[in-house]
Structure formats: structure tokens, C-alpha cells
Amino acid sequence: MDSQTKADPMRVLVTGGSGLVGKAIEHVVKQEGGCLEGEQWTFLSSKEANFVDLQQTRAVFEKYRPTHVIHLAAKVGGLYLHMKENLHFLRDNLRINDNVLQTSHERGVTKVVSCLSSCIFPDKTTYPIDESMIHNGPPHDSNFGYSHAKRMIDIQNRGYFAQHGRRYTAVIPTNVYGPYDNFNFENGHVLSALMHKTYAAKKEGTPLQVWGSGTPRRQFIYSLDVARLFLWVLREYDEIDPIILSVGEEEELPIKDAVEMIADALDFKGQIVFDTSKSDGQMKKTASNAKLRRYLPDFTFTPLSEGIKKTCDWFVNNYDIART
Amino acid sequence: MDSQTKAEPMRVLVTGGSGLVGKAIEHVVKQEGGCLEGEQWTFLSSKEANLVDLQQTRAVFEKYRPTHVIHLAAKVGGLYLHMKENLHFLRDNLRINDNVLQTSHERGVTKVVSCLSSCIFPDKTTYPIDESMIHNGPPHDSNFGYSHAKRMIDIQNRGYFAQHGRRYTAVIPTNVYGPYDNFNFENGHVLSALMHKTYAAKKEGTPLQVWGSGTPRRQFIYSLDVARLFLWVLREYDEIDPIILSVGEEEELPIKDAVEMIADALDFKGQIVFDTSKSDGQMKKTASNAKLRRYLPDFTFTPLSEGIKKTCDWFVNNYDIART
Numbered sequence: 001m002d003s004q005t006k007a008d009p010m011r012v013l014v015t016g017g018s019g020l021v022g023k024a025i026e027h028v029v030k031q032e033g034g035c036l037e038g039e040q041w042t043f044l045s046s047k048e049a050n051f052v053d054l055q056q057t058r059a060v061f062e063k064y065r066p067t068h069v070i071h072l073a074a075k076v077g078g079l080y081l082h083m084k085e086n087l088h089f090l091r092d093n094l095r096i097n098d099n100v101l102q103t104s105h106e107r108g109v110t111k112v113v114s115c116l117s118s119c120i121f122p123d124k125t126t127y128p129i130d131e132s133m134i135h136n137g138p139p140h141d142s143n144f145g146y147s148h149a150k151r152m153i154d155i156q157n158r159g160y161f162a163q164h165g166r167r168y169t170a171v172i173p174t175n176v177y178g179p180y181d182n183f184n185f186e187n188g189h190v191l192s193a194l195m196h197k198t199y200a201a202k203k204e205g206t207p208l209q210v211w212g213s214g215t216p217r218r219q220f221i222y223s224l225d226v227a228r229l230f231l232w233v234l235r236e237y238d239e240i241d242p243i244i245l246s247v248g249e250e251e252e253l254p255i256k257d258a259v260e261m262i263a264d265a266l267d268f269k270g271q272i273v274f275d276t277s278k279s280d281g282q283m284k285k286t287a288s289n290a291k292l293r294r295y296l297p298d299f300t301f302t303p304l305s306e307g308i309k310k311t312c313d314w315f316v317n318n319y320d321i322a323r324t
Numbered sequence: 325m326d327s328q329t330k331a332e333p334m335r336v337l338v339t340g341g342s343g344l345v346g347k348a349i350e351h352v353v354k355q356e357g358g359c360l361e362g363e364q365w366t367f368l369s370s371k372e373a374n375l376v377d378l379q380q381t382r383a384v385f386e387k388y389r390p391t392h393v394i395h396l397a398a399k400v401g402g403l404y405l406h407m408k409e410n411l412h413f414l415r416d417n418l419r420i421n422d423n424v425l426q427t428s429h430e431r432g433v434t435k436v437v438s439c440l441s442s443c444i445f446p447d448k449t450t451y452p453i454d455e456s457m458i459h460n461g462p463p464h465d466s467n468f469g470y471s472h473a474k475r476m477i478d479i480q481n482r483g484y485f486a487q488h489g490r491r492y493t494a495v496i497p498t499n500v501y502g503p504y505d506n507f508n509f510e511n512g513h514v515l516s517a518l519m520h521k522t523y524a525a526k527k528e529g530t531p532l533q534v535w536g537s538g539t540p541r542r543q544f545i546y547s548l549d550v551a552r553l554f555l556w557v558l559r560e561y562d563e564i565d566p567i568i569l570s571v572g573e574e575e576e577l578p579i580k581d582a583v584e585m586i587a588d589a590l591d592f593k594g595q596i597v598f599d600t601s602k603s604d605g606q607m608k609k610t611a612s613n614a615k616l617r618r619y620l621p622d623f624t625f626t627p628l629s630e631g632i633k634k635t636c637d638w639f640v641n642n643y644d645i646a647r648t
Contacts, residue, residue, distance in 0.1 A: 087483030091426070094418065094476075102415070138459045148479045152418075155472045159411030 009038035012234070013064050015051060015100060016072030017043025020189075021115060021173070023180035024223035025070065025230055034231050042066070046073065052092050057099040061107055068234060071100050071114040074150075077187045079142055079281045086145030093149035101156050105166055112168040113234050116154065116242055118175070118219075118287050120147040128249050128288035131172065131242055140282045154242055161240045170242040171226075171233055174287050177307065178223025179314035182323045191220065191258055191308070195315055196324055198259075198268045207271040208263070211278035214256030219246050219287060222307035232296065246289040247301045261305045265312040333362035336558070337388050339375060339424060340396030341367025344513075345439060345497070347504035348547035349394065349554055358555050366390070370397065376416050381423040385431055392558060395424050395438040398474075401511045403466055403605045410469030417473035425480050429490055436492040437558050440478065440566055442499070442543075442611050444471040452573050452612035455496065455566050464606045478566055485564045495550075495557055498570040498611050501631065502547025503638040506647045515544065515632070518583060519639055520648055522592045531595040532587070535602035538580030543570050543611060546631035556620065570613045571625050585629045589636040 016022050026043050028034040035041055042064050049060040051073050075092040082089055097114070104112045121129045122137030134154060139147035153170055160166035181192035188196065194210065201208040229245045237243060259272060292299070302310075315322055340346050350367050352358040359365055366388050373384040375397050399416040406413055421438070428436045445453045446461030458478060463471035477494055484490035505516035512520065518534065525532040553569045561567060583596060616623070626634075639646055 085487060087480070087487040090479065090483050091422065094422070098415065098418070135462045136460065144479065145483050148476065152472065152476070155414065155468065156411070159414050159469050163409060163411040 008067060009036065009040075010068050011040045011064065011066050012042070012068045012070060013061070013066035014041065014043045014070045014072065016045075016074065016115075018045035018180070019072060020176055020178055020181040020223050021226055021230070022072050024178055024227035027224065028227040028231060032228075034228075044073070051096040051099050054099050054103075057103050061103050065107070066104075067110050069100065069104050069109050069112040070230060070234060071097075071112055073100070074115070076146070079279060081187045082143035082146055083279070086143065088145070089143065090145030090149050093146060094152060097149065097153050097156065101153075101160065101168065104168070105160055105164060110167075111234065113230065114153045114157070114168070114170040116150045116170050116172040118172055118244070118246070118285050119143060119282070120150045120172075121285055121287070123282065127284065127286040129286065130288040131244055131291055134172075134242070142279070142281055157240055167238065167240060169233070169237065169240055171230060172242050172244045172287070173226050174219040174221055174244070174246040174285075176221055176223050176226055178311050179318070180323075181223075181311075183315060184324055190218070190255060191262070191311075194259055194262050195266070195308075195312055198262050198266050199315065199319075201270055202266060202268045205270070207273045208259075208268065210256070210259055210272060210274050212255070212274065212280040213276045214259060214274045215254050216280045216282060217252045217254050217284045217286070218258075219249070219252045220258065220304055220307075221245060221247055222302040222310075225301050229292070229296075229299070237295070243291055243295075244287050244289055245292060246287045248289055248293075249286055251301075251304070252284070252286055253304075258304065258308065261308045262312065264305070265309045266316070332391065333360065333364075334392050335364045335388065335390050336366070336392045336394060337385070337390035338365065338367045338394045338396060340369075340398065340439075342369035342504070343396060344500055344502060344505040344547050345550055345554070346396050348502055348551035351548065352551040352555060356552075358552070368397070375420045375423050378423050378427075381427050385427050389431070390428075391434050393424065393428050393433055393436040394554060394558060395421075395436055397424070398439070400470070403514075403603065405511045406467035406470055407603070410467065412469070413467065414469030414473050417470060418476060421473065421477050421480065425477075425484065425492065428492070429484055429488060434491075435558065437554065438477045438481070438492070438494040440474045440494050440496040442496055442568070442570070442609050443467060443606070444474045444496075445609055445611070447606065451608065451610040453610065454612040455568055455615055458496075458566070466603065466605055481564055491562065491564060493557070493561065493564055494566040495554060496566050496568045496611070497550050498543040498545055498568070498609075500545055500547050500550055502635050503642070504647075505547075505635075507639060508648055514542070514579060515582060515586070515635075519586055519590070519636055522586050522590050523639065523643075525594055526590060526592045529594065531597045532583075532592065534580070534583055534596060534598050536579070536598065536604040537600045538583060538598045539578050540604050540606060541576050541578050541608045541610070542582075543573070543576045544582065544628055544631070545569060545571055546626040546634075549625050553616070553620075553623070561619070567615055567619075568611050568613055569616060570611045572613055572617075573610055575625075575628070576608070576610055577628075582628065582632065585632045586636065588629070589633045590640070
């Protein structure tokens, strides 16, 4: 039995609502007209419910009675944290995802859109990677725990459809950046950590120390673009198979190019040093956005230099509340 | 902290101890001198503890305080049951395995040997399959839920080793048959279900209806052989990576050849009909036992016709207690 009749507007629950993507979705919903008349949108943070715990998950679903769920909550981190705690990332994320998907199913949630990540793709593979290739080989060893837990969401979606007819699906963004990210030096994402490091190096008059060689290539997507696309997926995308949310392959660039854009945005004029004793992670993970382009040929992505500038400005203006 | 000092003999807990492989291990331990002096072996069944439940899992570990675990317990079934309930098989097995492995780790169990299955290998693959190929593509669609949960054991083993130094490992038997199997027509394994059908057809004077074309090829391994090898793995095999337990590739044969051996063993002289409207499952899943042979070049497998005869005799003599 579905918890939504045709007359009901959506009640959307966003797990992980206080994170990088969650905050971007909140912005689009509240500031860009992303919310339709009569809809209720709830942005949850882990303060309100710890999804590793089934009872807390059920309680928050009972409280908000969602018809739709955007499932972003996860234990996440940067490269170095994952390398140290693969088991922890595996177990906690398997638990969170099972709690959210099963509780959604039991309560008749019409649609759940979960969030995977391009880092879960096979490490040894041909390029570009597309949605059909997720399970075609082991992921990069550095975060195998997180990656396998995330891949499992796709299996769970297929299981809920095969056994119960639920149309639960997932998106696969490439490297996301934007306001409200984790800017911690060690545990943040690559661009957010670099923005913080550049800010600190400028303040202290020291060189900017970049971990790794700067040569790995990435496709960066601005969190607000991810959010706009997430809303389209929630409302319009009807497949069970996941969809990659990314700029095109031609937008892939080496990390050091992004470092220079960050230096420009923060007006950093000091020395930039690449510490090649630190791990690079994967050298490339080029993803194809052909499926997205078939659905949305005219979608315009925020240019990287513009998105970096906006994020750096946000970071400087909100340093006291940013996660550092 | 490990729960075993050098002076202590092993206390081995066998989960799923009342099943096909569990009963075979019990036979080897109690009747073939598989148990060394001072060792304690406990064979659990689901009556004693439902391992889907964490509290029951912890209680049974507290009761027996194992130093070693042979983890066989799982929700399992034949082809047709899996096709109907993939989600159920996924979720229950993920839960069982997490409960057993995590409880083992928390209590300092020295070694856990889990049981995977050759049905979890990639469906689209080159042959023969070996241990390095488990994650190289999606498993056959018919039991994707079960397969992904079983594959996850290998990831968990790697996680426990990477994060905690635990030497937990797994074996991968090909198609096992023997006494104490599930002989149910619908939910049993291929040979056990066929033995029961042949027995019933002989009794009722009806033709033997074989589901599928009989042309899929399999490597069958007798449960007592699996048990003898399991004990070697428990005591001697030191890798985290799993090991295939199988007869050689040259022993692979079409299911209809095994049907004829069953008919001989039960002296069935009626008509044999192949119902090709029923699914065949995978056409082949040829596994390499090269790794096993490097370790144990002289191990002798029970010939298939002999193992089938012994199993049929057991079934006829124990019809009242067999799982039908």
C-alpha cells in the first residue's frame, strides 16, 4: 500500500540534509522555486536521527511520514580516512542503507532516490565509465569498504523492484564541491580541503602544501547543479538503474588546474608545493554523462572557475560555521 | 585480544551445523578422527540460535566461547526460490554474516572460515573461473540477492584484516551434494531434488520429470570431501583470499549425466522427461581447482557415481528424517 494518493502533494524527507548535497537541495527548494505548492520538505541531520540505529530511523519516518525520500546520509570522508577504516565505512553504511530502504518500503514510500558516487566504479576498467559498468570489477582499494556498501544500494533497489515492485533508484555524481562541504584538511574532499589549505597558507604566509602529485584527473560538479538534477530525478526519472550526474568527459581536468583556480579565487600568491609522498588515489575515473544528456540535452552546468569562486567566497564569509 | 592462548585446544563453533556441509563436517570430526585431543566441537542449528538476530548471536557465542568458527549458516534455497525472493535472501544473509563476523571479532575469535558458493561468480566471464575473479562482473540474475550477500563476506574478511589484523577467510565449493541435504522438489539443490523426484517416480510408477533441459554443466563435489577439505582450511590455510573447493575442470558434466547415475543408483527404469519450459539457470560455471591442487596435489575426491550411490542409499534409509 502506498502512503500517497493522487491528491496528496509530496512529503519529501532528505536524509543527510545538512551535508554538501543536502544543503544545496535545500537552497534549490527554498530559494529557486524547487518546491511545488503544498509540498513539505524536511532536511534531516544526524543530530535528529542516527540511521545506523533502526529504532531511530523508524521514529523519524513515523514523525514525518514521507511519501518520497532523498537518501544522502552516509558515513563519508576523504581519501586518507577511508584508507584507515574500510571496515567501519562498510558496516555503518550497509546498516544505514538497509534501515532507510527497508523502513521506506515498510511505510509505502513511493520513491527513494539514493546517492552513490563515482568513486565506487571499478578501478581496472575502460573509459569512459557508464551506468552499466558499476559492478564489473573491484573498486579502488583505498575505499573498498565505502564503495561496496554504496554499490549494494543498486542491488537493494533491484531487489525491492523485483520482489515488491518498488521504484527506488539512485544517482551517481562525480566529484561534488560547494558550500557546506567538509573543509577539514585530512577528511574533507579534494577541492574543499584545498580551499581551506589555501586560505590558511595565505593567512599564515606559508607555501600551499598539496597532497599528491596534482596529476590525477577529475570531473568536478557544483553542488547546486547536483541539486537541480536531483529534483529532476525525483520527479521525472523513472528507471531503477542509476544515472550518472556529471559534466561531460571534455571537462575532466588534472587536480593541479583546479588548484590554480582556487589560488586565483582566494588571491593566493605564495608558493604551491606538491607532496608526492602522499597518495594520489585513482589517477582517473572518467565518467560518461551520455545518459543524462539523452534526457536533458540542454542542461547548463556551472563553469568550474565560477563554482570555485562562489564556494571560496562562501567559505571566507562563513568560516566560523564551516566544517573545518 | 585473542580468546586463545597457545596451550588451549580449539573450541570450534560450526554455524549451520545441521545442514548439508555441517553434517558432513560433524561426520568427519566424530567418525573419521577429524577432531584432535582436547578440542570441543559444537554444531549449531537454527533451532538454537537465529543468527539474523544480534542478541541471539551474541548469546550463543557467550555460551560456547569459540576460539574458531566455521560459518555455514545462511538462508539458502534452490534456483526457483531464489528467483522469487532475491531481496529476502540479500537482507537476511547480510545480517547473518555481519552478526557472526562482528561477534567473532569482538570476542577475539582467532579464525573464521565462511562458506561462499560457486554460484556467486560473474555470469559473463571467461572460463575456468578462479578465486581472483569473484568480483569481476554481476552474478547470474536468478540469485543476485544471495550472491551479493555471499560476495560481501570476502569484502568483510578483507576489512577485518585491513583494520584489525584478523585472519578470517572463506571457501568456495562448487555444487555440493550428500546426506542431510534439502531434498525438497522446489527448494532443494539440483541433485537432491532429483533424487527425491526419482524415488517418488519409482514409487508411483510415473515418469521422472526433470526441470530444465539437462544440458547445463556442473562440477559436483561430495559433502564428505568438502568437509575433509574444510578441516584442512581451518587448520592449515593461512590466506585471507578465498579458496575454491572443487573437483577438476575435467570432471564437469551435464546434469543429464548425473540424472542417469541417480536412476542407476535407485534402480529407476521408467521414462525420463526434460521439461524445457522450466529455467536452466546458468549453462556453465566451470571453476578452476588449481589453487587447491597447489596446496594438496594428492587429495582424492569421491567419484560422482559412488557419492550419488551413497547419498541415494542414505536417502532411502532415512526418508522419514530427510528434509523433503
